[in-house]
Amino acid sequence: MAKKYKTELHSAWIVGKINADEIEKLAEAGFEGVESTATGLDTTLEEAREARKICEANGLKIHSVMRSLSFNSPDFGEAALKAHRHGLQIAAAYGAATALCVPGRVDAPPVSPKDLQIEFDPETLELKSIGADSDAAQAYIKAQNEATRAVQKHMPEVLKVAAYEGIRICLENVWNNLWLSPEFYAAFIHSFDSPWLGSYFDLGNHVKYSRTENWLRALGKGTIFKLHLKDFLYQPDEGALGRFVPVGKGTNDWKLIRDVLEEIEYNGFVTIEFEEGESRQLSLAAHARKFRNFFNGEDILAGIEEN
Numbered sequence: 001m002a003k004k005y006k007t008e009l010h011s012a013w014i015v016g017k018i019n020a021d022e023i024e025k026l027a028e029a030g031f032e033g034v035e036s037t038a039t040g041l042d043t044t045l046e047e048a049r050e051a052r053k054i055c056e057a058n059g060l061k062i063h064s065v066m067r068s069l070s071f072n073s074p075d076f077g078e079a080a081l082k083a084h085r086h087g088l089q090i091a092a093a094y095g096a097a098t099a100l101c102v103p104g105r106v107d108a109p110p111v112s113p114k115d116l117q118i119e120f121d122p123e124t125l126e127l128k129s130i131g132a133d134s135d136a137a138q139a140y141i142k143a144q145n146e147a148t149r150a151v152q153k154h155m156p157e158v159l160k161v162a163a164y165e166g167i168r169i170c171l172e173n174v175w176n177n178l179w180l181s182p183e184f185y186a187a188f189i190h191s192f193d194s195p196w197l198g199s200y201f202d203l204g205n206h207v208k209y210s211r212t213e214n215w216l217r218a219l220g221k222g223t224i225f226k227l228h229l230k231d232f233l234y235q236p237d238e239g240a241l242g243r244f245v246p247v248g249k250g251t252n253d254w255k256l257i258r259d260v261l262e263e264i265e266y267n268g269f270v271t272i273e274f275e276e277g278e279s280r281q282l283s284l285a286a287h288a289r290k291f292r293n294f295f296n297g298e299d300i301l302a303g304i305e306e307n
Contacts, residue, residue: 002296003258005296007266009294010033010269011030011031011288011295012034012063012270013034013035014034015035016036017043017047018051023054023060026060027060028284029285029287033269034055035269036062036064036096037066038090039087040086040087041083062096063096064269065094066099067087067100071147072147081158088165101158101172102176103176104147105147108140109180110132111137114236116130116131118130125148125184125191126148144178155192159192162196163196169197170199171199174202174209182210182214182219185199185219186218189219199223200224202227202230203229203230204247205228207242208241212253213253216257220264221264222265228270228271229270229273229294230274231249231252232251233250234250246282247272249301254294257294270294289303289304
């Protein structure tokens with residue numbers, strides 16, 4: 001039986017350049033929006049405005065876009081900022097509200113996720129310890145702190161552009177090996193104290209570091225701007241502590257996650273993102289059903305027939 005929630009969630013699919021046939025099929029299946037990866041210099045403002053018309057004609061919203069601006073990259077500079085500015089202008093032309101941003105990347109810490117012990121300075125947001133004292137651990141700490149300082153230095157300039165275009169920046173972490181605990185990630189985002197900066201939180205990426213509900217509660221009300229729907233099977237006997245699996249077949253407790261989203265008052269889009277081949281065997285209608293089950297606090301696999 002469906003629960004009664006005050007918060008409202010909306011389903012979305014990832015697309016490239018907008019294709020009218022694809023949009024019509026998504027609308028027919030019951031999707032409410034899309035997230036576009038087409039924000040490069042090869043996408044024009046005219047194309048973006050036309051794409052918005054196509055989506056709106058089918059009752060869908062282009063709610064967000066994917067961007068990447070690696071602040072700690074040796075290639076970071078005026079050309080990168082110019083490309084990012086263009087991407088935000090495209091997002092505005094789409095009618096999007098947010099842009100996912102991967103703010104940098106470092107090599108993985110030389111400690112298994114299950115043994116990782118994050119200690120950071122709450123004032124400077126610099127990493128102090130990861131629970132190991134090897135040369136490799138110190139190298140990771142140094143790289144993490146350099147990445148943090150780079151984002152702290154350059155993000156204010158990006159946020160000015162974002163505010164001008166009316167696009168909120170959503171930072172994504174974990175796969176890029178940065179801010180690897182719920183408290184660290186939340187503290188870093190909160191340190192900017194900006195309404196234009198928040199989290200694009202992936203419901204599957206974080207499982208091997210801490211349960212998803214721990215991350216959601218640490219980030220709290222108003223910090224998460226958008227969500228990705230994904231699942232992960234935590235298995236500590238495996239080298240990577242598990243693997244990505246079809247949504248509903250992993251470690252995530254989806255009913256609890258829905259309750260926690262209500263608790264932190266998250267309203268907004270949830271976009272499905274694939275990390276495993278099995279999910280692609282399902283029809284669009286089956287994926288849409290998973291969303292409805294999740295949104296209603298029901299068994300996420302109820303009524304799903306696999307091929």
